[in-house]
Each structure stands twice: as structure tokens, then as C-alpha cells.
Amino acid sequence: MAGVDAKELPKISEEDMEALKAAFGKGTLTEAAAKAKDALEMVDKITINIAVTGESGSGKSSFVNAIRGLEDDDEGAAETGVNETTMEPTAYPHPTYPNVTVWDLPGIGTPTFKSDKYLEQVGFSRYDFFIIISCTRFTSHDIELTQEIQRQGKKFYFVRPKVDQDLTNEKTLYDEKGILKQRKAATKRPLQYSESEILEAIRENCIKGLGEVEVTSPRVFLVSRWDLGKYDYPKLQETLVDELPGHKRRALLRSLSNVSKEILEKKREQLQAQIWMKSLVSCIVAAVPIPGVTIACDIVILEMSLKEYCRDFGLNENALATLARHANKPIAELKAVIKSPLSEEITGDLVTNLLMKCAAGAVKFGTFLLNVIPVLGSIISAAASYPTTYYMLQSFLDNAADDAARVLEVVMEGAISNAEKQRETICTP
Ligand SMILES: Nc1nc2c(ncn2[C@@H]2O[C@H](COP(=O)(O)OP(=O)(O)O)[C@@H](O)[C@H]2O)c(=O)[nH]1
Ligand SMILES: [Mg+2]
Structure with missing residues (x-):
């Protein structure tokens, strides 16, 4: 490592390094690359089904829209402010990640309601976890339901929307x-x-009500549908992700709205x-020599990866237009803080240019990698x-993440004034 400034090297975590060593260490690079390819593709194949339930009028449909990054009047949004009459759950696939589906479940609390029957009726086994919504106190129906969910070994989260109104x-x-x-x-x-x-009092009140009936460690998240970056929504996003296993975690995380720096x-x-x-797959599976750079790799995989980064961070024309509309900001204000190319600008040529620019920095990184994983040196192209x-x-990736953080800062200013406007409309008779 002599002569290499560690600060200039890409951050590579202990875990990644171990996985990398293990993959290279076996010597069968093609096999390792094929496994890596499968692992990367898994995220598109895995499905996630989220159940949103609670009494009619509590804010279920609004919440379904919120998770999917939609406003109530966006195309494909669940209808809000209507009394539902059906007992059928309605599926709302995520607009960008259709393998994540949010289900708007019929309201519970009808006189004939029995929690075990309800779960059967709504197809209990389909869901990865349940979100139980109540904008007042959680009812005996909610509690019966959670006890049944608990018995069947699934996770549930209480969400208390409309805290903006309470405040x-x-x-x-x-x-x-x-x-x-x-x-x-x-x-x-x-x-x-x-x-x-005030928020603490609401939270305590909810937990107290649930504690009385022995719901094990209830977690209540206070949210406002109009201001997802505030209150407990960011914490809820993180909790949902943390409590899912492996590939499901990745599939859910990428679908979540960029409402906080943490996410x-x-x-x-x-x-x-x-x-x-990704590098392994690009350099091993279908690598071809790249003119102008002394390397061989699969440009298409790299191009797709950069587009994936842009999509996950909302750095494309469509996502920015939607965001600008939601935040009530001119799109130009959002674009003004973006330094890297948007998804639409990413082409094979752009990737080649970026590779050329990175070649110098990569020499140092290569020396570092060769020290850690000597087998790399034996494969000349790799x-x-x-x-x-x-x-x-x-x-x-680092640039795209920084861009998204700057966009978020611009949006947050708009979000605050929008929420204030919303409050005024609600409170003005
Ligand atoms: N102020 C405020 N109103 C909300 C919030 N969530 C939902 N609402 C409103 O509550 C009403 C009922 O919401 P809806 O989602 O249709 O409830 P559902 O019957 O449970 O599906 C609608 O007028 C929503 O706009 C929130 O967080 N804050
Ligand atoms: Mg509804």
C-alpha cells in the first residue's frame, strides 16, 4: 500500500472486501461472476406485498398513495375520501417498481367482523407485513387483528396519520x-x-391503548400524508427495510420515496x-475490449447500472417533473443542483468517456486491490x-447520491410551504 493515499481510494467495506476475496479466492472467476449476476438479477424477480388496513376514513388509501410516491390526484392513485363498500383488497403496484405491490384492504370494524375470518377473506398469506392505520385510538378490531397477525408470525406496524391536524x-x-x-x-x-x-403524548396514548391488550412491543409511527419527510415516516421506512430479509430488503428499499437523508x-x-x-459481471461474463481504453468489459451492464442509480435516486426527467409538481417548485430549480448526467443522457459513449476519466484513479486502486486479492493479477484483462x-x-454512485441529497434539500423547502397551505385549507371553514 506504500505510496497510495487511502483517502483517494473508493470506500470498500469490510464485508464487500470479504465477499470479493471469497469470490476471487476460489479461482473460478466465471462461476463467481455467474453467481454475482444471479444475485443482482434477483431483486427484480422478488415480489413484496404490503397490506394496508384500518377503519374506513382513517387515511388508508392516502397512505397507499404515499408509499407509492403518488399524490392523490396522480394517475393510478387510489381514490381517497370515499366510503368503501367492498370486501375485496385492491392491488396497487408501485409505478416504478411493479414487483412491490401495496394492497388497500377493506375497512375492518363491520358488525360481522371476526379477525380470523377477515384475514382469510383478504388473503392473509400473500402479505409480507401489515400496516394498521388509525387516526384516532386503535380499536378493538385493530387489536384483534394484530393478535391474529402475531399468532401467524407476521410483522405489523401501527401508523397514526393526520398528526398535522392534531398539531x-x-x-x-x-x-x-x-x-x-x-x-x-x-x-x-x-x-x-x-x-x-404533543407528538409524544399522542404516541404514548396509542401505545398505552395497545399495551392494555397485550400487543407485544407495539410500534406506532405518527405521520402526515402531506409531509412525509417529517414526523415518523422516515423512521417507518427504515424500520420496514431493516426488518425484511436479504433480497426483499433490497427490493423494498429501492422503491421507497426519497424523503429523508437517511433513506x-x-x-x-x-x-x-x-x-x-457489477464490476465482476461486467469484466468477466461478456467482456469485450473497449476502444480508447486499455480494458475489456461489458459496457451495457455498466450503462444499465448507471441508469439504475439514476432511477433509484429519482434522477430522470419523469421523476423530476413529478417531484417538482408535488413540491410546487419549477423543475429548473431541482435541475440546477444536479451535477451528474440524468438517466436520459446515459449512453454507451458516455460510459466509455467516464471509464477513460477514471483510468488514472483506478491505477492506484488497482495497486491496492492487487495487494488484497493477488489472483486479480493473474487474469491479465481483469x-x-x-x-x-x-x-x-x-x-x-457517489455523485448521484450527492445530487439526490441536494434535490431533497430544495424539495424540503417546498414541502414545508405546501403542508402549511394544506393545513390552512383544512382549517379554514
Ligand atoms: N390532514 C390530513 N388528512 C389526511 C391524512 N391522511 C388522510 N387524510 C384525509 O383523510 C380523508 C380520508 O382518507 P382516505 O385515505 O380516503 O381514508 P380511507 O377511507 O381509510 O381509505 C381524506 O380526506 C384524506 O385526504 C393526513 O395525514 N393528514
Ligand atoms: Mg379508502
């Missing part, structure tokens, strides 16, 4: 300086308006963890191609 309502009890207007001796309200205390970071980490596999493709994917 607005509470605010009316305080004057413009944030001081409680009517100080009754028995009041539990803080004398000074405090958003965090962007999780996506970056996940894509980062696949670079060693010795130069592998570090170059790795380095190129790494640089592009």
Missing part, C-alpha cells in the same frame, strides 16, 4: 406567543406550546455493496478492467 387543533389552544390560553388546574397540556410534547444514505450503501458484483469499472461505478 393544528392543539395550536388553537395557545396564543400567538405560544402560551396556553385557558389554564385549568387539571390540564395535562404544557403551558408553552411544544410540538414534540438516501441507505440506498447509497445498498448500491455500493453491489459494485463489486487486472486493469476490474479496478477501472469499480472506480467508475463508485464515482458515479
Whole structure:
């Protein structure tokens, strides 16, 4: 490693390094590359079914739209503000990742309702996990349902939407300086308006109600459909991802809306963890010499990978237009902070250019890799191609993730003013 500044090298995690060593260590590179290819393709084949249930009017359909990154008036959105009469679950595939389906389940709480029957009726076994929505207290029906889900060994999460409304309502009890207007001796309200205390009280109230009936470690996430970057929605996204196994985790994560820095970071980490596999596939499976660069690789795989990064981070014309509309911002404002090419600009030639630019940096990285994985040196083409493709994917991914973080910052400003507008409409008689 002498003469190489570690800071200039791509970050490669211990785990990746171990996987890389194991793949190269066996000596059967073609086999390792074929396995890597299968692992990468798995994410498109795996299906995820999310059940969203709760009483009618609680905000189920709105939540179904929210998970799918849609506004209620977008094409393909679930209809909101309607009383449902059917007992049939409705499937809403994710618009960009159709292997993720969100199911809007019929409201529970009819007089004939029995939780075990309900689950049977809605096709219980289909779902990976359940989201139970209530905008007031969780009812005996919700609780019966969770007990049945618990018995059958599946996961569930309580979501309490409309917290924006709660906060607005509470605010009316305080004057413009944030001081409680009517100080009754028995009041539990803080004398000074405090958003965090109100939210904590709502959360505690929900958990208390559930604790009384022995729901094991209930988790309640407070959300506002109009402001997904706030309150507990980002935490909910992370929890859902963390609690799914392997490939399912990847499939869900990439479909989640980019509403927080944390989720962007999780996506970056996940894509980062696949670079060693993508490079392997590109340099081994169908590698051809690239004119102008002294390497051989499969350009198509690299092109597809860069497009995948753009898609996952919302860096294409369509996604940006939708985002701009949702955030009430001109699309130009979002584009102004993007430094790397959008999906539409990615071509084979662009990939070759990027590889050329990365060749110098990759030399140092190659020296580093050769020290760790000596077998690379014995495969002449891989010795130069592998570090170059790795380095190129790494640089592009980091840039795309940084772009997405900057776009998010611009959008968040818009999101705040939009939520305020929404609150005004709701609260004005
Ligand atoms: N303020 C506010 N209103 C919401 C929220 N979620 C849903 N709503 C509204 O609550 C009403 C019922 O929502 P809907 O999704 O149709 O409920 P469903 O019957 O359970 O499917 C609609 O008018 C929604 O716009 C939220 O987080 N905040
Ligand atoms: Mg509905």
C-alpha cells in the first residue's frame, strides 16, 4: 500500500472486501461472476406485498398513495375520501417498481367482523407485513387483528396519520406567543406550546391503548400524508427495510420515496455493496475490449447500472417533473443542483468517456486491490478492467447520491410551504 493515499481510494467495506476475496479466492472467476449476476438479477424477480388496513376514513388509501410516491390526484392513485363498500383488497403496484405491490384492504370494524375470518377473506398469506392505520385510538378490531397477525408470525406496524391536524387543533389552544390560553388546574397540556410534547403524548396514548391488550412491543409511527419527510415516516421506512430479509430488503428499499437523508444514505450503501458484483459481471461474463481504453468489459451492464442509480435516486426527467409538481417548485430549480448526467443522457459513449476519466484513479486502486486479492493479477484483462469499472461505478454512485441529497434539500423547502397551505385549507371553514 506504500505510496497510495487511502483517502483517494473508493470506500470498500469490510464485508464487500470479504465477499470479493471469497469470490476471487476460489479461482473460478466465471462461476463467481455467474453467481454475482444471479444475485443482482434477483431483486427484480422478488415480489413484496404490503397490506394496508384500518377503519374506513382513517387515511388508508392516502397512505397507499404515499408509499407509492403518488399524490392523490396522480394517475393510478387510489381514490381517497370515499366510503368503501367492498370486501375485496385492491392491488396497487408501485409505478416504478411493479414487483412491490401495496394492497388497500377493506375497512375492518363491520358488525360481522371476526379477525380470523377477515384475514382469510383478504388473503392473509400473500402479505409480507401489515400496516394498521388509525387516526384516532386503535380499536378493538385493530387489536384483534394484530393478535391474529402475531399468532401467524407476521410483522405489523401501527401508523397514526393526520398528526398535522392534531398539531393544528392543539395550536388553537395557545396564543400567538405560544402560551396556553385557558389554564385549568387539571390540564395535562404544557403551558408553552411544544410540538414534540404533543407528538409524544399522542404516541404514548396509542401505545398505552395497545399495551392494555397485550400487543407485544407495539410500534406506532405518527405521520402526515402531506409531509412525509417529517414526523415518523422516515423512521417507518427504515424500520420496514431493516426488518425484511436479504433480497426483499433490497427490493423494498429501492422503491421507497426519497424523503429523508437517511433513506438516501441507505440506498447509497445498498448500491455500493453491489459494485463489486457489477464490476465482476461486467469484466468477466461478456467482456469485450473497449476502444480508447486499455480494458475489456461489458459496457451495457455498466450503462444499465448507471441508469439504475439514476432511477433509484429519482434522477430522470419523469421523476423530476413529478417531484417538482408535488413540491410546487419549477423543475429548473431541482435541475440546477444536479451535477451528474440524468438517466436520459446515459449512453454507451458516455460510459466509455467516464471509464477513460477514471483510468488514472483506478491505477492506484488497482495497486491496492492487487495487494488484497493477488489472483486479480493473474487474469491479465481483469487486472486493469476490474479496478477501472469499480472506480467508475463508485464515482458515479457517489455523485448521484450527492445530487439526490441536494434535490431533497430544495424539495424540503417546498414541502414545508405546501403542508402549511394544506393545513390552512383544512382549517379554514
Ligand atoms: N390532514 C390530513 N388528512 C389526511 C391524512 N391522511 C388522510 N387524510 C384525509 O383523510 C380523508 C380520508 O382518507 P382516505 O385515505 O380516503 O381514508 P380511507 O377511507 O381509510 O381509505 C381524506 O380526506 C384524506 O385526504 C393526513 O395525514 N393528514
Ligand atoms: Mg379508502
